Amino acid sequence: MKRKALLMIMIAYATAWVASSCNRGGGNAGEKENVALPVATAVCDGVTSLEIDSVTTLVTLRDNxxxxxxxxxxxxxxxxxxxVKVERLSxxxxxxxxxxxxxxxKDNKLVLFDTGVGSENGGMMLARLDxxxxxxxxxxxxxxxxxxxxHIGGLLRGDSAVFTRAEVFVPQVEYNYWATQSGDNGLLAMKALGAYGDRLHQFLYTDTAALPLGIRAMAAVxxxxxxxxxxxxxxxxxxGDLIHGYDLQKQDLNISPSYxxxxxxxxxxxxxxxQFAKNKHMVIAGMHLPGNGVLIEAE
Ligand SMILES: [Zn+2]
Incomplete structure (x- = not known):
């Protein structure tokens, strides 16, 4: 009988690579104008790259x-x-x-999923992108x-949109929720999303063609x-934030963080x-998973 397990993909942060491949000013990585995608799987401090299939590469940008x-x-x-349970398991x-x-x-396009806390709050997403x-x-x-x-702090620098060209997609139900919240998070959401003007697109889960590149949204409320x-x-x-503390929650998926x-x-x-990911043998990229944030099922 096959034993299934979720294994963390651990990619070593080789110091030598940091020096040789992580500076945009040198080598192929310096061709910023040429968005033709690099073949190399660069591994730098806080940046890992994983080829998912022949047209899709997943790059982790660690924000902290x-x-x-x-x-x-x-x-x-x-x-x-x-x-009691949590203390026992952790x-x-x-x-x-x-x-x-x-x-x-994917398909010679760059898609960024979430943006970290923002550089004004110490976030390093932009530095990792660089x-x-x-x-x-x-x-x-x-x-x-x-x-x-x-997840949205990195959209803004001051009151301005950080990303000058990007089209931004947010589930309509998520937008509508934060639009009704008077606290700091609600204000931030409206400010950050509002900065993108007509480049902001709210979508319904029922609109299966709402997202580019055939990407499908799945409500995980x-x-x-x-x-x-x-x-x-x-x-x-x-x-996203399906899992916030993998080492603990993998032992009991009923455990939830206060967030x-x-x-x-x-x-x-x-x-x-x-279970869905397991059944389909999918690579899981989670915003708060430890290591490089990537899990893959192995048989
Ligand atoms: Zn989060």
């Missing part, structure tokens, strides 16, 4: 300077109902996490999984009311899409 951890207490749930007292954006190169050989002006499309600040995963081709799933607005709904989405 170094890997992070989060306290177990983030996962205790309402009235600390899961505290004896170190903390859970690895990080913040990633993902750049997908290391990968691109500037913000090279990005054709931005597709958002949801509108928390660590719970983390936020419009939290969305995306299927890119047949093998890649952009998972999940509707924890029960989030758990149902998590279980459904992890």
């Amino acid at each position: 300077a170094s890997p992070k951890t989060q306290p177990n207490s983030l996962f205790y749930g309402k009235d600390r109902k899961d505290s 004896p170190s007292g903390e859970v690895a996490t990080t913040i990633h954006a993902f750049l997908v190169k 290391s990968a050989g691109f500037g913000p002006e090279n990005v054709d499309y931005i597709i958002l999984t949801h509108c928390h600040g660590d 719970g983390h936020t009311p419009g939290h969305t995963t995306y299927k890119v081709g047949g093998r890649l799933m952009i998972a 999940d607005i509707n924890p029960e709904q989030a758990a149902e989405s998590r279980k459904f899409f992890m």
